[in-house]
Amino acid sequence: MISMTASVCIDAPVEQVWKVLSELEAIVHWVPAIKRAHCPAERRGLGAARICELDQATIVETIEAWDEGRSLRYRGEGAPMMKRASNLWSVEAHGAQTLVTSTAEAELKGGVFGRLLEPLAAVMFRRLGARSLASLKYYVEHGTPFEGRIGTLLPAPSAC
Numbered sequence: 001m002i003s004m005t006a007s008v009c010i011d012a013p014v015e016q017v018w019k020v021l022s023e024l025e026a027i028v029h030w031v032p033a034i035k036r037a038h039c040p041a042e043r044r045g046l047g048a049a050r051i052c053e054l055d056q057a058t059i060v061e062t063i064e065a066w067d068e069g070r071s072l073r074y075r076g077e078g079a080p081m082m083k084r085a086s087n088l089w090s091v092e093a094h095g096a097q098t099l100v101t102s103t104a105e106a107e108l109k110g111g112v113f114g115r116l117l118e119p120l121a122a123v124m125f126r127r128l129g130a131r132s133l134a135s136l137k138y139y140v141e142h143g144t145p146f147e148g149r150i151g152t153l154l155p156a157p158s159a160c
Contacts, residue, residue, distance in 0.1 A: 002108070002122045007101045008133035009160040012140050014093040017100060018069050020140050021089055024050040024061075030139040031132050032150045056080060081121070083107045094160035100136065102129060130155060 010017050020026055022044060025037045034052045042048040046066045052059045057080050064086070065073040071090035079085055085106040092099045106125065108117055134156040138146040146153055 002106045002118050002125060003104070004122065004126055004129060005101060005103045006126070006129045006133055007099055007158045008137050008156045009094070009158065010098045010100060010137045010140050010156075011096070012098055013096060014069070014091050014098045017091050017098040017140055020136070021091065021100070022068075022072065024048060024063075027052065029145045030135040032135065033128075050074070079106075081108050081110075081117075083109045097160045099160045100133065102133065104129065 020030075024039055024043055027050070028034050028037050033054050035055065036053040037050055039048055039050050044066070045068075046063055048063045048066075050061045050063075052061060057078055059076050059078045061074040061076045063072055063074050065071070065088070069091075071088060073086060073088040076082070076085040076087070086104070088101075088103040090101045090103075092101070104125070106121075108115070108121060110117070131150050131153065134153045135146050135150060137156045138153060
């Protein structure tokens with residue numbers, strides 16, 4: 001099992017950050033790997049589902065917990081090499097700034113072979129997670145997606 005927690009400090013009030021995180025289809029603006037996202041029915045709250053289309057896969061994320069204005073957790077299915085995955089997103093006000101924390105867990109397919117790959121996969125997931133958080137920060141603070149190559153986006157501060 002791969003477990004990781006990452007945070008980013010965003011220069012915006014918690015309400016503004018929550019608005020972006022809770023608008024499930026907006027993920028395309030800050031996760032470049034997702035080409036298209038849509039919700040087939042409910043777009044908010046417990047039980048809502050988001051379908052994320054990537055170049056090589058389609059992932060279905062189902063909201064398992066929703067604490068309005070504070071946190072949401074989803075379970076993802078359909079990701080390449082993933083047996084199961086979940087992610088908890090939370091927001092916490094720090095004056096005029098917001099600390100966003102992402103706590104993710106993933107289990108790779110492949111039994112013993114998958115477990116052997118976990119250390120390598122964890123490094124890749126941490127790098128992708130940091131880039132997504134930096135991209136989220138940019139999107140919230142500028143109101144527009146980052147246009148450059150995601151690898152050129154500077155790492156974002158992890159504390160407020």
